[in-house]
Amino acid sequence: MAKIASLAEAVSELVRDGDTVALEGFTHLIPFAAGHEIIRQGRRGLTLVRMTPDLIYDQMIGAGCASRLVFSWGGNPGVGSLHRMRDALASGWPAPLEIEEHSHAGMANRYVAGASGLPFAVLRGYAGTDLPLHTDTISSVECPFTGERLAAVKALNPDVGVIHAQRADRAGNVQIWGIVGVQKEAVLASTRSLATVEEVVDELEPVPGAVVLPHWVVDVVAEVPRGAAPSYADGFYDRDNAAYRAWDRISRDRDEFGRWLTSLREDAA
Amino acid sequence: MTRTEPAAGSTTWTADEMMSIAAARSLRDRQACFVGIGLPSTAANLARRLHAPNLVLIYESGTLDTRPDELPLSIGDGVLAASALSVVSVPEIFNYWLQPGRIDVGFLSGAQLDRFGNINTTVIGEYDEPSVRLPGSGGAPEIAASCREVIVVMRHKARAFVERVDFVTSVGHGSGPTERSVLGLRGAGPVRVITDLGVLEPDPETAELVLTATHHGIEVERVRAETGWELEVSADLMITAPPTETELRTLRSMRTVGDPR
Numbered sequence: 249m250a251k252i253a254s255l256a257e258a259v260s261e262l263v264r265d266g267d268t269v270a271l272e273g274f275t276h277l278i279p280f281a282a283g284h285e286i287i288r289q290g291r292r293g294l295t296l297v298r299m300t301p302d303l304i305y306d307q308m309i310g311a312g313c314a315s316r317l318v319f320s321w322g323g324n325p326g327v328g329s330l331h332r333m334r335d336a337l338a339s340g341w342p343a344p345l346e347i348e349e350h351s352h353a354g355m356a357n358r359y360v361a362g363a364s365g366l367p368f369a370v371l372r373g374y375a376g377t378d379l380p381l382h383t384d385t386i387s388s389v390e391c392p393f394t395g396e397r398l399a400a401v402k403a404l405n406p407d408v409g410v411i412h413a414q415r416a417d418r419a420g421n422v423q424i425w426g427i428v429g430v431q432k433e434a435v436l437a438s439t440r441s442l443a444t445v446e447e448v449v450d451e452l453e454p455v456p457g458a459v460v461l462p463h464w465v466v467d468v469v470a471e472v473p474r475g476a477a478p479s480y481a482d483g484f485y486d487r488d489n490a491a492y493r494a495w496d497r498i499s500r501d502r503d504e505f506g507r508w509l510t511s512l513r514e515d516a517a
Numbered sequence: 518m519t520r521t522e523p524a525a526g527s528t529t530w531t532a533d534e535m536m537s538i539a540a541a542r543s544l545r546d547r548q549a550c551f552v553g554i555g556l557p558s559t560a561a562n563l564a565r566r567l568h569a570p571n572l573v574l575i576y577e578s579g580t581l582d583t584r585p586d587e588l589p590l591s592i593g594d595g596v597l598a599a600s601a602l603s604v605v606s607v608p609e610i611f612n613y614w615l616q617p618g619r620i621d622v623g624f625l626s627g628a629q630l631d632r633f634g635n636i637n638t639t640v641i642g643e644y645d646e647p648s649v650r651l652p653g654s655g656g657a658p659e660i661a662a663s664c665r666e667v668i669v670v671m672r673h674k675a676r677a678f679v680e681r682v683d684f685v686t687s688v689g690h691g692s693g694p695t696e697r698s699v700l701g702l703r704g705a706g707p708v709r710v711i712t713d714l715g716v717l718e719p720d721p722e723t724a725e726l727v728l729t730a731t732h733h734g735i736e737v738e739r740v741r742a743e744t745g746w747e748l749e750v751s752a753d754l755m756i757t758a759p760p761t762e763t764e765l766r767t768l769r770s771m772r773t774v775g776d777p778r
Contacts, residue, residue: 378685428606
C-alpha cells in the first residue's frame with residue numbers, strides 16, 4: 249500500500265543526491281510541483297531522465313540539481329530553445345552537464361525494457377543516423393531467428409520515477425487519463441516512485457482510456473492540486489501556453505532566471 | 518514580409534503561406550499522416566480543412582486520428598487528445614503504429630537538409646562543441662525510417678540547404694540511391710521537399726534532390742542562390758499554381774491554441 253504524504257516529505261524520503269531520477273509526462277501531466285520541491289530541497293548531482301526535458305528540467309538544470317541529462321528532445325515546445333540547458337552545455341553554468349541522447353522511440357523502448365525486467369530493448373531505429381557514434385547505450389543485435397540486424401538500447405531503471413496524475417484513492421491506486429505518455433513504464437522501471445495527484449478520493453470512478461497504477465507499485469502519493477501547471481491536467485486545467493512563451497524571456501538571462509529561482513525558493517511548498 | 522503579386526487580381530500572399538498551401542496540396546485524402554509540430558502541423562491541418570477531410574493525423578504523443586479545431590502549440594496539447602479517435606501510450610505509437618509501416622506519410626521539418634534529403638535537428642557544428650545546440654531527435658529518426666514516404670517542409674535558406682548536414686539526425690537517402698536498402702530502412706524516404714520557394718524531389722537515378730517546381734513568381738536563380746549545393750533543375754520544371762482564395766482564407770482562419778482572438 250502506497251503511503252500518502254506531503255510533497256516535502258515525499259521528496260525528502262525518496263530523492264537523494266546523486267540519484268538517477270525520471271520525471272515523466274509527455275506534454276500533459278508534467279510533474280512541475282515535484283521538480284520544484286527537488287529544487288527547494290537543494291538536491292545535487294542528479295542524473296535527470298526525461299524524453300522531453302521541457303521547462304521543468306531547464307529549471308532544475310539552471311538551479312544546479314543536475315550533472316547529467318538523458319533525453320530525446322530538448323526544446324520549449326512550439327516556442328524555441330531551452331536556454332538554461334544550453335547555457336549548462338556550452339558554459340558549464342551553474343554546473344557542468346553531460347548528456348546521453350536518444351530518439352523518442354529509443355527512450356520509450358528503454359523504459360519498456362526497464363519496466364519489463366529486461367536488460368535491453370530491440371527496435372528498428374537509429375540506422376544510418378549519427379546518434380550511435382555519440383551514445384554508448386545504443387548498440388545492435390542480430391535476430392537469432394532471421395539474422396536481421398536490429399538496434400538495441402540499454403534498459404532504463406531510474407532510482408526514482410516521479411509522475412503527476414489526476415487521482416488516487418486512499419490506498420494509493422493512481423489513475424491517469426488523456427495523453428498517458430510513458431508514465432506507467434517510468435514508474436514500473438524505477439526502484440522507488442512518487443505520484444503527485446490533483447486529488448485523493450475515496451473511490452476511483454472508471455474513466456475511458458484510463459491507466460491505473462496499482463498501490464503496490466507506488467511508494468508515495470502526495471496530493472498537489474495544480475501540480476502539473478503550467479503543463480495541463482486533462483479534466484482539471486488547460487496548458488498555460490503564455491507561461492511557456494514567457495519562459496523564453498526569463499530563461500535567456502542568468503540574472504532574470506536567478507530572480508525566478510529566488511521567488512520559487514521563497515514560495516514555500 | 519515579402520508579398521508576391523499574382524499576374525492578375527488583387528490577392529497577395531506571403532512565401533510562408535505559399536509553402537503551407539503547397540505542402541497541404543501534396544497530401545491525399547484518407548492517407549495516414551505522422552505529423553511533426555510547426556510547419557508540418559499547419560499544412561496537414563490545412564489539407565484536412567480543404568481537399569482531404571478524411572486525412573488521418575497522428576501525433577507522437579499517441580493521438581490517433583485527431584481533428585483539432587485549433588492548431589496545437591505543442592505535440593501533446595489537450596486539443597489533440599480531446600478530438601482523437603483513440604489515445605495510446607508513447608511506446609505503443611512508436612512500436613505498434615510507426616515501426617511496422619502502418620503510416621503512409623511522415624511530415625517533417627528540420628534545421629539543416631542536405632542534397633540527399635538527410636535532416637539535422639541536433640547540432641550545428643561539432644557534436645561535442647556545437648556552435649548551435651538544437652533540440653535533438655524527438656520522433657524524427659524513426660518517422661524518416663519507417664513511414665511509407667516522407668515529405669519535408671522547410672524554409673529555403675542557403676545556411677539550411679547544405680551540401681552535407683553537420684549531423685545526421687534522420688536519414689533521407691544517405692549518400693546515394695542504394696543506401697536506404699543497405700541500412701534496412703523500409704520506407705521510401707523523402708519523396709518531396711516543399712519550401713517557401715519551390716519543390717525539390719530526389720532524382721530517380723542518383724537520389725539527389727533536384728528542383729522540380731518553383732512557386733508562382735519565384736525565379737530559378739533565387740532558389741539556386743539559397744541552396745548550398747549545385748542545384749540541378751528538372752527538364753520538366755513546373756510552376757506551382759498560386760493560392761486560391763479558398764486556400765488563403767482557410768489558412769488565415771486557423772488559429773493556434775492560446776493565441777489572442
